[in-house]
Amino acid sequence: MNRKKLFIPGPTHVLDDTLQAMAQYPMGHRSQAYKDLHLKVVAGIQKVLFTEQTILLSTSSATGLMEAAVRNLVHKRAANFTCGAFSERWAEITDLCGLPQDTFQVDWGLANRPEQIQAALETGRYDVVTVVHNETSTGVANPMAEIAAVVSTFPDVLLCVDAVSGMAGLPFYFDEWGVDVVFASVQKAWALPPGFSVMAISDKALARAEQTPTAQKGFYFDLNRLAKSGAKGQTPITPSIPHLYGLESQLERMAAETLETRFQRHREMAQRTRDWGVDRFGLFAERGYESDTVTCFSNRQGIDLSKMIQLADREGFIVSGGYGDLKGKTFRIGHMGEHTLAGLEELLGVLDAILAKMKGAHSK
């Protein structure tokens, strides 16, 4: 089979074992077997997020949960902190849902700062903060612990975090940090095929959502409805059962590897990727805030990036061009999920050979 290796920041590489675990005959989603599976997966996700609070399973991609967060939780006004394409999407969603919001931007490549958030919240205008943990378009990891510490000093403000490309690759201490909502799709560091997402939600956020008019929440993404079913090991609708099998399999793998080793593996892959590319291309993310799951390179030497990406594809390795406004200006390597340092070396070797060839052709 002609299978190309995915080094893009989602969907990322999926192991054959995982694919096989997902390919099981379906069961009734009201059966005891399903409930057992659901509750087992929930308990596993709680461990990954260091939380004892509620885990929700959603048969949707994470963008559905971005929308769910603001529709369920904004009563007064949302403060959307943006630093790239995905955090900007959250502001757009809030607007499109007709909910009051203000957007606080930093330039792409920079991280959101706790002081920026402190200043916004001191106005007293907001009851929800949205922020991205790991901005996939720029390769920036926001300082989550510091941001959460600021939001925690405003007891009426809920902190909602998009950790789509970070969760299960970067540590996330949901309870300790006092986060109210965090979610991710499963095709990133969870290393499953796309089509499913998971959320942790605080008791405080669930209580807020109870007060939200149902017309604002809708049906499919009513978080209280999801939580009530979830408490019984069910979902309100028919879930993607293959994804639960996949999560079960991945959670077992993570437990065997240990989370500590998994996070360390991500740090090592990221460091190696940065060391490799810093002189060749330059790093797009500001120093000290580089992501450990995806690296975004700038293009200091004016290399023909689309050519390079195309040649890598021909060798069976998929890397990613720039996203949104960065199309053509950057390229990205995703090093998350089940990738290994050895696999990464293989990719970097291929890219080096391509760069040498391109340089040779150029100087002829």
Ligand SMILES: *Cc1c(COP(=O)(O)O)cnc(C)c1O
């Ligand atoms: C991929 C990604 C999304 C969108 O996820 P979907 O699964 O496509 O809905 C949102 N935020 C971040 C940070 C992402 O990396």
